[in-house]
């Protein structure tokens with residue numbers, strides 16, 4: 001017994017992940033996301049390398065993903081060698097299906113994830129179908145990464161934007177630190193009707209490094225659920241099967 005609760009959506013996450021992993025072609029430089037769905041992507045890419053001879057290199061979005069990629073034997077690269085990536089594949093906490101805007105960062109990797117997504121020509125999001133929302137902010141807080149110095153001031157300014165703000169902590173009460181050694185403020189805004197305006201307001205707060213609203217970045221979302229796989233493209237096309 002590991003004591004871990006089984007994830008009821010695991011099979012859907014794996015289906016979406018394996019579908020997306022097929023987008024990786026020989027010679028690509030690929031961004032590898034973070035989280036339970038991205039983990040399936042990294043595992044599938046490792047399998048394709050070993051069994052199909054796929055050749056590619058990757059930049060991971062977190063220390064955890066880097067460790068998994070190394071275990072899989074995936075060759076890692078750097079932004080010095082690849083300032084632009086062919087493709088990035090990552091999970092999401094919320095997907096708004098019309099714009100493909102997202103909330104990300106429940107796993108705390110939002111800063112590196114956004115840098116990698118911004119560098120990628122194609123940004124493919126993988127998730128189980130429970131992540132769809134009519135408005136961002138409906139299912140989960142928007143994480144905001146802030147520098148530790150003066151975090152209370154940044155938190156007060158986030159609250160002034162209408163959020164209920166809580167610094168992310170571990171179960172033992174200590175502050176959660178990101179891979180970049182910053183803090184996360186989890187901000188409950190409720191349904192967000194103008195994410196672009198909110199994004200600008202959050203960026204205007206001194207001490208904020210990044211936030212978990214990923215706007216106008218995803219080129220495709222691939223979700224899996226009881227109805228099968230659904231692919232949404234930013235151009236508006238949609239396939240189900």
Ligand SMILES: O=C[C@H](O)[C@H](O)[C@H](O)COP(=O)(O)O
Nearest residue numbers: 035036037091105107108109
């Ligand atoms: O920081 C974490 C990331 O943004 C994840 O990609 C996101 O939280 C989705 O994770 P999961 O695939 O575990 O639901």
